[in-house]
Amino acid sequence: MRVAGFRFAGVAAGIKKKGGKDVGLIAADAPVAAAAVFTGNRVKAAPVLLSAAHLKATRGRLRGVVVNSGNANACTGPAGAADARTMAAAAAAAIGGKPGEQLVASTGVIGQPLPIDRVAAGIAAAGAALSPDGFADFADAILTTDRGPKVATRTVRLGRARVTLVGCTKGAGMIAPNMATTLSFVCTDAAIAPALLARATRAAVEPTYNSLIVDGDTSTNDTLAVLASGAAGPALAGRAVAGFTAALTELLADLATQLIKDGEGVHHVVTIDVRGAASERAAAAVARRIATSPLVKTAIAGGDPNWGRVLCAIGNAGVPIDPTRLGLRIGPVEVVKRGAVAPGYDEAQAAAVMQTPAYTITADLGGGKARARVLACDLSHEYVSINADYRS
């Protein structure tokens, strides 16, 4: 899994309690176009603030990425800010370029001081291990409670260029829309200007990472970054940029689906498809409300077509609803029509759909043409087990 212009590494530096790789580097051979989306949480971790500042100051040209897992360096005060700067400096020493040309990301437990000596030693070790074939090691090093690595790749022809995109992601909880959700890194050899790359990234994030919910919590550290080396020139323009955006969206959709499938204690990935809304905003509010309702999520866990809970969630979304116009389907099974149970509804059919690992719940508000979709999942015993006793 190579992409021209980049080298990668992932090493074990003793940050994660449970051991394993926990420091990763992405090194570009020279400054490359870069774009990122960061968490919408008002409490932003030190590396998020630093990375946003670096991207702004360089106008979207970075040399490298440094990530540690096992500690989020969030809510760590001035010491945490200094630690993030130390990571950038160590990355510059390991990779090349200036500290201000590095993107820094951290993930793991919040509020604990970063063991910066171990992190710095890990960055140096990772620098020595950088290799064009190191992407799998890097993808490993960013994981926390994930059950396994999540990587994806795409190759597309855009005009005269044959462009490769390679991406990886992490995160199994604290996942909600309106942010870059968890950590995600994409490297491509496309030649694309920073401003175009930023636009493509924002467009690709919206229907993918911003449309999935595991538990409705948005983390302090979420970072999604795309780096483009330009090795597969010529520079993209016009329709080729649209093609690149489409390929990036496909790649992110692949990663987002892997992400929710690996959500903490997830056994069912459910697409919540809300139609017939007065506005996209209203549709999204309803979809989000359904996807975050603990009563809906436990019904999904139990495979119980307790559709009243879905209608209850719709009513709680804070948008005007005419209950007598509501329609609901579980998979292809029509459950509710005009606000009451559909004629001929067979609960056993709906229950059978809910035994499958992936299905769609379609809610029709009967009040307009706007629509929204989110990826949701169940709330299971494993989620509680993982989170009632988790310190990475």
Added chain:
Amino acid sequence: MRVAGFRFAGVAAGIKKKGGKDVGLIAADAPVAAAAVFTGNRVKAAPVLLSAAHLKATRGRLRGVVVNSGNANACTGPAGAADARTMAAAAAAAIGGKPGEQLVASTGVIGQPLPIDRVAAGIAAAGAALSPDGFADFADAILTTDRGPKVATRTVRLGRARVTLVGCTKGAGMIAPNMATTLSFVCTDAAIAPALLARATRAAVEPTYNSLIVDGDTSTNDTLAVLASGAAGPALAGRAVAGFTAALTELLADLATQLIKDGEGVHHVVTIDVRGAASERAAAAVARRIATSPLVKTAIAGGDPNWGRVLCAIGNAGVPIDPTRLGLRIGPVEVVKRGAVAPGYDEAQAAAVMQTPAYTITADLGGGKARARVLACDLSHEYVSINADYRS
């Protein structure tokens, strides 16, 4: 547990799958002052719509209350509306007065047709069983997944009157603020005009029922009603009304606390106390966000002072926050100061507090003087078990 002017009954009518009392009546000897607060869910059950109409048409004078558990008569279409009217007519026949003078309430599974013949037979049987000593039977009949009945009583001297209040409540999930939360009924012998009773009820609901959260879902059926027979005249006025409001607030606080202690799978009742906010609205938004965060709730379940999750929830509340001014206490233990771990913080002390059944998490936003408090609880395995496999 008597209150002058009322008789009560609770009988088993075969509506609940698991058996037990499931139809209850409150009968006033004559029309009495009545006030109620109903669910804020946009999808309102048929009995809620009917009861609100009855209260409006009678200008707050009712003769009785009829409740069934085991079936919510929600999302049941025109047939459900007809069933609610049938319940009111059956109650009038059993109690006296007109159908339009009855408050109707239902609780249980949503979207199933009410077994109206059994309900009507139960209402007739309850009518025959009405007794001044029947309050405990009534309190039993309104329960669903509750572990036991929740009743409270207060007697206060207000001017020359010695006033008794008797209340009961039900509900272990689908509990969230900004509604009358679950079912709750209070009978008093106070002599108070309907308009004053309505004002007292709204005032008493705000800091009690509207300030507790089990799972953030607001049901389609929530109803809190207060009936005042006037048997303990003379009519309350001036300071005596304030005294009545205080007594009602105390009674509802008692019931609300019982409610959350009996919340589905609840082992810890946690007061979320948010201070230093720019507005009460902002304080309430932050408190609510903390109380509904699955990651905070599982940390409470695990007794894990993973305070970063609380700060993360604060940052997700959608209100402006200066992270560098945040303070946090778990019980008396200072955990966070100026957005980072407090000097001398001892995690073992915070963990010890979190082992106790009831404690306070205090968040200081450091940005104003407004404050809000909500009662929250843990998200435990039992919650998942109860809700992944629940049909009352």
